[in-house]
Amino acid sequence: VLTLPRVNAQPSILATDLAGVTLVNPVMLAAGTCGTLDEMGEVIDLSRIGGVVTKSITARPREGNAFPRVIDARAGMLNAIGLANVGVKHFVEHMGPRAGQVPTRVIGSIAGFSIDDYVTVAALMDDEKGIEAVELNVSCPNVNGGTEFGADPISLAELVGAVRPVLASTRLLVKLSPIAVGLPGMTAVARAAVQGAGVPGGPNGRPGADGLCVANTIPAMAIDVVSRTPRLANTTGGLSGPAIHAVAVKLVYDVYRGAARAEGVPVVGVGGVMRWEDAAEFILAGASAVAMGTALFADPRSPLRVVRGLERWVRRQGAGHVSELVGQVRV
Numbered sequence: 001v002l003t004l005p006r007v008n009a010q011p012s013i014l015a016t017d018l019a020g021v022t023l024v025n026p027v028m029l030a031a032g033t034c035g036t037l038d039e040m041g042e043v044i045d046l047s048r049i050g051g052v053v054t055k056s057i058t059a060r061p062r063e064g065n066a067f068p069r070v071i072d073a074r075a076g077m078l079n080a081i082g083l084a085n086v087g088v089k090h091f092v093e094h095m096g097p098r099a100g101q102v103p104t105r106v107i108g109s110i111a112g113f114s115i116d117d118y119v120t121v122a123a124l125m126d127d128e129k130g131i132e133a134v135e136l137n138v139s140c141p142n143v144n145g146g147t148e149f150g151a152d153p154i155s156l157a158e159l160v161g162a163v164r165p166v167l168a169s170t171r172l173l174v175k176l177s178p179i180a181v182g183l184p185g186m187t188a189v190a191r192a193a194v195q196g197a198g199v200p201g202g203p204n205g206r207p208g209a210d211g212l213c214v215a216n217t218i219p220a221m222a223i224d225v226v227s228r229t230p231r232l233a234n235t236t237g238g239l240s241g242p243a244i245h246a247v248a249v250k251l252v253y254d255v256y257r258g259a260a261r262a263e264g265v266p267v268v269g270v271g272g273v274m275r276w277e278d279a280a281e282f283i284l285a286g287a288s289a290v291a292m293g294t295a296l297f298a299d300p301r302s303p304l305r306v307v308r309g310l311e312r313w314v315r316r317q318g319a320g321h322v323s324e325l326v327g328q329v330r331v
């Protein structure tokens with residue numbers, strides 16, 4: 001039996017257990033697209049959505065990349081924000097105490113350039129009562145090796161093994177990078193994330209991640225053909241929105257069947273959810289929850305419509321609860 005957080009009363013048909021954290025429904029707001037913490041609360045009633053993921057927080061404040069760093073793409077957006085954020089010191093002093101008052105679940109996203117960076121931020125977030133889970137954004141270049149932690153199972157397992165022990169009460173999610181696209185690459189990194197260094201810990205007694213988020217933006221580039229210069233000041237960036245949705249559905253499908261289902265950890269599907277049908281697709285592919293990013297730029301209220309559409313869909317499918325449909329694509 002799921003206990004609902006004391007927020008808005010909503011039909012329990014959509015209540016979602018995300019690695020031991022109960023969400024009122026499976027629709028969350030994706031990292032970096034909804035402000036640092038609860039800024040979206042000015043536009044929508046946050047108690048009606050499953051959770052918010054914070055902007056990725058790093059050990060030190062970062063200004064991010066030069067402008068332009070967000071441009072439109074034909075079916076989505078290209079961004080190269082460069083992890084602009086207030087840094088963990090400012091975050092815990094000014095926003096940490098507020099996290100407990102946000103009327104939905106708060107997941108703290110962490111980015112870093114070394115294992116120490118991630119461990120430092122994770123330990124400080126673990127102390128914040130209002131942060132139910134952290135999500136490791138492993139898509140930043142690993143300074144030593146020059147590749148992303150998320151692209152290499154060995155460095156990812158090492159990273160997860162180092163962060164796990166500093167999280168006493170907070171769930172650990174790993175947001176996979178689509179750089180490791182396709183089997184067996186994605187499955188290998190997913191397994192590395194859930195197995196970590198093999199030493200059980202945290203509130204669920206798991207050796208690695210309690211859940212996986214699939215996935216981040218896909219590396220991409222756009223060129224102005226008149227000036228013959230890249231359209232992003234950073235030259236390249238990450239593609240998001242409808243353009244990546246079908247790719248993300250396959251990644252969720254692969255990760256669910258190749259690693260998450262057997263390990264018993266939930267998957268959060270991210271990439272191009274604009275309408276309820278996109279969220280339903282993720283659920284059928286194996287996601288227990290979804291997060292929306294680019295859609296918020298087009299219409300910040302769209303998550304509420306996705307929640308309503310999902311509720312009707314679950315009923316029309318004849319299911320008593322959304323969880324009955326997770327991974328139920330007929331293949």
Ligand SMILES: Cc1cc2nc3c(=O)[nH]c(=O)nc-3n(C[C@H](O)[C@H](O)[C@H](O)COP(=O)(O)O)c2cc1C
Binds near residue numbers: 292
């Ligand atoms: C402007 C912008 C900023 C983002 N910042 C972050 C971030 O700080 N950390 C992170 O893990 N993902 C970040 N993302 C990726 C999103 O969380 C999400 O994974 C991606 O955009 C795909 O979902 P969507 O198609 O619904 O936008 C960002 C995306 C955008 C568009």
